[in-house]
Amino acid sequence: MAKTTVLIVEDDRSLAEVIMYNLQREGYEVLVAHDGQDCLTQARAKQPDVIVLDLMLPVLDGLEACRQLRADATTRTTRILMLTAKAEESDQLIGFGVGADDYVTKPFSVKILLERVKSLCRRDADSQAVPVIASQGVTIDPVRHRVTVDESVVNLTRSEFRLLECMLRQPGRVFTRSELIDVALGDDALVFERTIDVHVRSLRKKLDTHADVVQTVRGFGYRFRHPSDSR
The missing domain is CATH 3.40.50.2300 (Response regulator)
Incomplete structure (x- = not known):
């Protein structure tokens, strides 16, 4: 190896x-x-x-x-x-x-x-083959580490990718900043909770016209918009 x-x-x-x-x-x-x-x-x-x-x-x-x-x-x-x-x-x-x-x-x-x-x-x-996941025009291929928005490729950092993947797998669920730090940065990363806000702002910018699929839940954290929610 x-x-x-x-x-x-x-x-x-x-x-x-x-x-x-x-x-x-x-x-x-x-x-x-x-x-x-x-x-x-x-x-x-x-x-x-x-x-x-x-x-x-x-x-x-x-x-x-x-x-x-x-x-x-x-x-x-x-x-x-x-x-x-x-x-x-x-x-x-x-x-x-x-x-x-x-x-x-x-x-x-x-x-x-x-x-x-x-x-x-x-x-x-521990990465392994998992199915492609998609919702509301946003698609993630975890194996190829590829994200597309309406079939256009979006280039994300690894942390942004993990952040988006976590929320997209459970649309509608609210994740606290601490939970997202564990997912995107690792549970042993010594960072501030505001760090997640920086990643979310960058992620939204890259999602462009689909930025609103990542929703802020004031006082709690963030979630990927559920398909049943109106835009």
């Missing part, structure tokens, strides 16, 4: 070496880039399973690198763990808003970082 590949993008070379050493000890194949542009080059060419992406980088910063990774068909669904010295909630929300899957702030324990990488890998480890 092929090893899981992790791309470390960190301009602090000594820190990159520490992370690389520990990941290799855990059995990962490790790639290293020291700036945002090299990150894009290696990610497109070698398609790693997970990218550990520092926010403050030379040439191209981590946020812009993340945006470009999500805009590229070859890297759109790659897991991204954002790594930064910034601990403000606004920075975390911006990171999730451009497509990061998880977030770790410096200084950090290497053990914690390894657990977060493992968590990202586990999110897809």
Whole structure:
């Protein structure tokens, strides 16, 4: 079985070496880039399973690198763990808003970082063939990781995909933000409940004319509109 590949993008070379050493000890194949542009080059060419992406980088910063990774068909669904010295909630929300899957702030324990990488890998480890699901013009193919709206393909991040799939499987059911965090980001992701609001806004924007199928239930959370509900 092929090893899981992790791309470390960190301009602090000594820190990159520490992370690389520990990941290799855990059995990962490790790639290293020291700036945002090299990150894009290696990610497109070698398609790693997970990218550990520092926010403050030379040439191209981590946020812009993340945006470009999500805009590229070859890297759109790659897991991204954002790594930064910034601990403000606004920075975390911006990171999730451009497509990061998880977030770790410096200084950090290497053990914690390894657990977060493992968590990202586990999110897809149990994927299996399941039927295509559809409602009100929105269709999800879980196996091909493909979403269409009125037969036009919509490109979602992995977290957005999981969020939509969860709600679409049970239209009409209200999910709390905590439940959606567990589904879309993992039950061990240390995030704010407002993070889900960021994902929902992005998801609605991508659904375009069908944005209203994702409904806000004030004081509770979100749901996918039931087919029997009027528009």
